Amino acid sequence: MNDWIDYYDSTHTIYASKLHRDLHFAGLARDIISYIPSPDAVVLDYSCGEALSAAKVAEACGMLILAEPAPGVRGRLIARFAPNTKIRVRALEELRNMPEGSIDLVVMNSVAQYMKPEELDVAFAVIRRLLRPNGRLVLGDILRPEVGMPRDVLALLMFASKHGFLRDALVGLVKTALSDYRELRTKVGLQRYSEKDMLTKLTKAGFNPVRAPKNIGHNRWRTTFVARLALGGS
Template identity: 70%
Template sequence: MDDWIDYYDSTHTIYVSKLHRDVHFRQIAEDIVGYIPSAEATVLDYACGEALSAGRVAEACARLILAEPAPGVRGRLIARFAPNIKIRVRSLDELRNMEENSVDLAVMNSVAQYMTAQELDTALMVVGRLLKPGGQLVVGDILRPDVGMAQDVAALLRFALAHGFVKDALWGLARTALSDYRELRSKIGLQRYAEAEMIGKLTAAGFTAARAPNNIGHNPSRMTFVATKKD
């Protein structure tokens, strides 16, 4: 995961334009809000990235913890959300010192593909300790073994068409083909899971899990799972 952390901590071109970046984070935030159980909930966004629309998530809960491994991104989060008393920014290491059974909802969106299978197991154990009995973990944007880059490109172009950045998307795809992202994806690869395999992982970590009807974000060919911590 360290190579991917360094990539996302750099000046990367994963978003084809400012509009793409903004609508991406806005949709993620709205999808997360749909899982928040109540206005009194404590929510954890694990490896949250830039989380530009985290303010929208914070509006729907009592406390939002943004946990981010990349130090540069974490610094920007601290600066961006300093005025918001509902939001706290933490490193992943700091989660180990948080009070157990203190979180109502945890979200790991577009994270598992950048981890080894063992790293994911460790993360699930950390999050499981923090969740209250009956609390939920939402694991989103899981790549399937039978879905390749062509489906990702098609999903991006549909998203671009819906939000008016098709030209930027085409230029961005050309840039990505020559970028560090493509090189890393080719060298390291992205972790993929079949539906039964991911449910098995979540079950082994102490959850009751099922696939959600819709994926978080714009790519319907990827999967989201909702896992409930066993009492």
Template identity: 45%
Template structure:
């Protein structure tokens, strides 16, 4: 089994329904804070179940939700049918979005499941789809020195604050014997240093910057913002 197959099913990643609810609510709140204007067109690439996507869509002009898993897309279509601001796409269908048409692209908690070649190809595609003054946000990047224990501590802290500590403890024990652990051992999770992400974004034509905080609850992980390099060059010329 690979990561794409793994996510095309119900998984034990969320230790309870409350955990899932609070996770997606926090991510939605973080994304809303990134939207540049009420007319913005944005893409959430690898969006997962996106339980609060309607709240995000209410703050922008159009929201594309894209996920590779057919089961996830089926649930998204059912949940948000009738919402004219939300468009559900497969990851392959993202190529059909008009070039230079997106104001904001969010790729959260996905990079760790991609090979280096897949990541490079994704960055090139995102560069094509962004407007010259748009932003690409890469969230939940795992640094090389982080351990599963650090992730567990971050989850338990989130659980304590969110009132699902008991289920979190049980869920961590369950995950230790789950398919997720087996795939993580066999396939691995991609990890990148600050310098590696900066180099990859530069190579794809972005001007990179590390955000002050990561999207979501785990602040041991990293978020980076990439802007098309020509936009920064134009700003520099304007300032002169």
């Protein structure tokens, strides 16, 4: 396994149980819906993953575009949501061919940590071109330099305790420690950004960013940023 796309395209152990997985995606859907500006908005979920609750998000907007780099995941998305006329599935490469200024909201959640800084810059350029003048980018689940894996473990255990899958979470942590995830995390690593660094990066990419009051998802030690196009952006 060479990179994170391969990992998420495989049969991985990132979720402790079906309940964990379902609660995770349901929570993400609620958070994403809170950012949708209107019922007719066009929403892009950039590197969406399995997006199991995408139908809920689609109910709250005019069109939902699920963009996913992993071919196996993308195939499952196409099969799962084929009957839903409000959902479209795209490869990341296809976003370059979409009309300029055609998206009201772009959500990139729990993605930046898996991208090299220069890859993230390229993604920001694509997103900037796609956003309408009054559109927004929501960049969620950013890892902070001063917060390590123990806080991620604690966040999971707190979430599991609250929702009744603590035992599964403990078993899942052991499985993850013995899986390709730990090897990849050591070999490839994860990108971390301080609030100042990410605000600077987004500003250089042509956005006016602010830190959101709370993170998307259950991990309160990670951060979310909301960015609009800077004056003169398009």
